[in-house]
Amino acid sequence: MANFNIDAQKDVTYDAIVIGSGISGGWAAKELCEKGLKTLVLERGPIVEHVIDYPTMNLDPWDMELRGGLTPEEQAKHYKTMRTGFVGKDTEHFWANDEENPYTEVKPFLWVRGHQMGGRSLLWGKQTYRWSDLDFAANAKDGHGVDWPIRYKDIEPWYTYVEKFAGISGEAIGLPQLPDSHFLPPMELNCVEKSVKQRLEKNFPGRNLIIGRAAHLTVPLNGRGKCQNRNRCSRGCPYGAYFSSNAVTLPAANATGNLTIRPYSIVQSIVYDDKLGKATGVRIIDAETNEAIVYNAKIIFCNASALSSTQILLNSTSSRFENGLGNDSGELGHNLMDHTYRIGAMGKVEGFEDKYYKGRRPNGIYIPRYVNLDGGPQSDKFVRGFGFQGGGGRGGHAANLPAVGADLKNQLVKPGPWEFFITGFAECLPYHENKISLNRDVLDKWGQPTLSIDAEFKENELALNKQIQIDAVEMLEKSGVKDVVGFDNEHYPGFGIHEMGTARMGRDPKTSVLNGFNQVHAAKNVFVTDGACMTSSSCVNPSLTYMAITARAADHAVTELNKRNL
Amino acid sequence: MNRRDALRKTGLLAGATMAAPSLLALLQSCQAEPRVDWQPEFLTEDEAVFVSSFVDTLLPRTDTPGALDVKADMFMDKIWAHTADEAGQAAVRADIAKFNTDCKEQHGKPFAELSEGDRMKVLTAAESTSPTFNGGVWGTAVGKQEPVGFYRSLKSMAIWAYSTSEKVGTEVLNYDPIPGDYIGCLPLEEVGNKWSL
Helix, strand or coil: CCCCCCCCCCCCEEEEEEECCCHHHHHHHHHHHHCCCCEEEECCCCCCCCCCCCCCCCCCHHHCCCCCCCCHHHHHHCCCHHHHCCCCCCCHHHCCCCCCCCEEECCCCCCCCCCCCCHHHHCCCCECCCCCHHHHCHHHHHCCCCCCCCCHHHHHHHHHHHHHHHCEECCCCCCCCCCCCCEECCCCCCHHHHHHHHHHHHHCCCCCCEECCECECCCCECCECCCCCCCCHHHCCCCCCECCHHHHHHHHHHHCCCEEEECCEEEEEEEEECCCCEEEEEEEEECCCCCEEEEEEEEEEECCCHHHHHHHHHHCCCCCCCCCCCCCCCCCCCCCECCECCEEEEEEECCCCCEEEECCCCCCEEECCCCCCCCCCCCCCCCCCEEEEEEEEECCCHHHCCCCHHHHHHHHCCCCCEEEEEEEEECCCCCCCCEEEEEEEEECCCCCEEEEEECCCCHHHHHHHHHHHHHHHHHHHCCCEEEEEEEECCCCCCCCCCCECCCCECCCCCCCCECCCCEECCEEEEEECCHHHCCCCCCCCCHHHHHHHHHHHHHHHHHHHHCCCC | CCHHHHHHHHHHHHHHHHCCCCCCCECCCCCCCCCECCCCCCCCHHHHHHHHHHHHHHCCCCCCCCCCCCCHHHHHHHHHHHHCCHHHHHHHHHHHHHHHHHHHHHHCCCHHHCCHHHHHHHHHHHHHHCCCCCCEECCEECCCCCCCHHHHHHHHHHHHHHHCCHHHHHHHCECCCCCCCCEEEEEHHHHCCCECC
16 A cells, blocks of 8 residues: 655645544544545654555564564663563564653653554554443542543444444443444454353353453455454554554545655644634654744644643643643643553463464453442442453463473473463543643753653552452452462553543533543644543543544534534 | 563563573584584673583483574574673673582582583572562563572573574474464364464
């Protein structure tokens, strides 16, 4: 699918500008282009064309000089992101350069970024779940944060719309707290997962263990191939089997002839015209030449990722907005959320030694939230809730095999013991004091102010984590898992890589940044539809909601544009 | 990334910080002291001799290739040379020296010069006294990992070097680069050995 139009030089005026090309930016580009708008996508990193720019997609370990190992220089380049445990030579080129793009951790925070066309849509976990009114009504119900300006009924048609195009595999089971998507056939549970499911659902009525709902094609769709179970997703998928901007939305946008994508374009700020009372364009710095350029458009979509979109708004000052574009409420940069992560349990499962599986399924199991449901018992220890991801497989650390010599070799070639684990993801409340701010003392490679990130988990999150640990151990122990070990590994905000908030949607311009259609209250031709817009965090993976919210906002933007309201 | 991947990566990282193996052939026939027939990038000649004899004892040639057949020792040398920082490299040298010192104290000779039986005794003893790796989830060891010590680290690295060699990865283990459909449950006998990827 080559031949993106990257020649933005000849034209500086567009109908729409989309800042960022990740999961939400790709959707904005597709929707706006398909609705006939000449759209410029500004991407701070290089072009990554589907398949063509996936250099490691077919490499076996022995094909790589250091078999995935990184040199000290490469490790230094990713010295923060290395904490995830995800960075290897196979994906190193898709993780942002931490040295060139510093940030300041006032309190420990892990900010994982992908600075290339497609952004983190190349790297994400593909877990895709609808949110429900348990989530959209949560703030109103318990008084934390402000009320969402939308409910499930507002976004439901858009979930369906994006799911049909993105391709989500999963099983429909009719849970109100985790509404079913428009599903492709589910991936398969393995024997141990089926066994644990059976016992868990029997011993814990009201709890479910399901195959992960995931943006992996299990049947071909729109010319994309189905998943081949190689589990090399983060290198880029040659079949286009998982959803990424590169494989799915940007090619669709490109097919309209309305797309221009400009790589190496670091957005410095959005230009706001005090007299017109709206934004008129975007100021960029060319990452390679340091040239400053202004592009003009009627509408602007901010999809740079939660923290980066807000960083741009904070840096977009004018006489009307001295503290950042749209910051009349003083909430811009505040209410940063993530999910807690890295707490759970694992153990061994016996009785399946003569069973194995074929394929490296890039998906696991999910246990939907079962605490504090509407109409159910409510905890007196915490509000909100948590869900679990996990899975079973034959593993074990080969170096632990209690053998040496020929004996070791014999054991080494046999599959290890069956293991099963679950790890919780808990909702984080929106706290005003969990915030990001511009740091003018630490500048990036291009002389731009960077972010200071000041966020922490508080009492409610810690109480949720405690319950996660207790429940995880109990569920595994009562589901046939032996030698169960609970774990509570070091973690702090950012580890979930589900950063949300800092430019929240709300009903009242006095307490929120965006309205119910993701428009900046006081600059209605600026839309923010990535994680920044989120008013609460749910315990459910957010990417599908970004897709739906973006498609909905794009539809609204074009409607309003046609009515000449923007 | 799935869990198998992550477990492997955990092992990789644990190994990379402490030690790494490569492959050499030991030429003991006509010389008083063992030598390696390759040029190490990081290790000294003596250290390379140690690493080669370690991986050869740990993963000897049987009816399948041994560690030396797939140049595990040479690869470990390369990993130390290119992925370890100075502190990590210094630690490797110190650990090798210490291991050999202990061998001399207990058996009178450095590891590589011991008889095959004594080398097995040394490894078996180390095996029984060395801490093990915690389980891993998605690239991270679960719980607080106590230091596993040089023996376990070196063993981990040797196994990694061995298992990810092309020969073992495609001919000894079960190589299935493009599985196609995922089958969640089938008799082990239909698969045979562990999947290599």
